[in-house]
Amino acid sequence: MPLQSSVRPLKKPRLDDEVRFLRSWIEKPLHVGAVMPSSRLLARTMAQYVDVRSEGPVVELGPGTGAITNALIEHGVDQKRLVLVEYNPGFCALLRERYPQAKVVQGDAYKLRDSLWDVLPTPAAAMVSGLPLVTKPMITRLRLIRDAFAALAPGAPFVQFTYSVVPPIPKSLPGVSTEASERIWMNLPPARVWVYRKGR
Numbered sequence: 001m002p003l004q005s006s007v008r009p010l011k012k013p014r015l016d017d018e019v020r021f022l023r024s025w026i027e028k029p030l031h032v033g034a035v036m037p038s039s040r041l042l043a044r045t046m047a048q049y050v051d052v053r054s055e056g057p058v059v060e061l062g063p064g065t066g067a068i069t070n071a072l073i074e075h076g077v078d079q080k081r082l083v084l085v086e087y088n089p090g091f092c093a094l095l096r097e098r099y100p101q102a103k104v105v106q107g108d109a110y111k112l113r114d115s116l117w118d119v120l121p122t123p124a125a126a127m128v129s130g131l132p133l134v135t136k137p138m139i140t141r142l143r144l145i146r147d148a149f150a151a152l153a154p155g156a157p158f159v160q161f162t163y164s165v166v167p168p169i170p171k172s173l174p175g176v177s178t179e180a181s182e183r184i185w186m187n188l189p190p191a192r193v194w195v196y197r198k199g200r
């Protein structure tokens with residue numbers, strides 16, 4: 001698929017979001033995992049893996065100040081389809097204000113079954129994650145993707161970015177197909193998007 005198309009101009013993230021982010025990072029560096037929100041190019045690349053013609057909820061894990069949420073909406077995902085799972089209460093308040101039609105779940109994405117228990121009416125059409133996965137042990141990452149696949153429709157993508165040079169989740173899991181974007185240099189730090197699909 002994607003596609004680092006850059007037809008539209010790349011606006012800088014909002015300064016107040018950068019300040020919010022930096023403040024959260026200073027408080028909890030391992031939780032936030034980045035000093036700045038994702039760039040527009042990274043966010044747009046993530047969003048492009050979501051098929052807007054698919055049906056069902058689109059789940060975002062660790063939306064922060066909404067850099068990827070914005071890109072999903074610009075990509076054509078109806079705000080009403082969005083389920084945003086965020087741990088940080090300050091970010092949750094901001095997300096509720098910015099995306100009043102989305103479902104904001106204040107919860108732990110690594111306990112996905114609990115967090116999504118009563119908010120997913122049907123299997124999800126996509127799951128897009130900005131979680132700082134590589135700060136977690138591999139067993140936690142594998143449990144996350146197992147629970148993600150349980151919530152996703154067959155063949156639906158689990159989309160994850162990473163600053164790491166290796167995939168955040170192994171690319172040779174049984175029954176799982178994997179693809180990756182090119183490295184996105186227009187991000188601080190540069191990142192790559194990995195996409196995992198099961199069962200089609």
Ligand SMILES: C[S@@+](CC[C@H](N)C(=O)[O-])C[C@H]1O[C@@H](n2cnc3c(N)ncnc32)[C@H](O)[C@@H]1O
Nearest residue numbers: 031034037038062063064067086087108109130
């Ligand atoms: C690297 S930031 C990405 C933020 C945003 N998606 C972006 O790309 O700019 C990671 C985000 O994940 C959130 N987060 C970290 N651990 C989490 C958890 N266990 N459950 C839900 N959100 C979590 C952080 O609060 C932060 O908003």
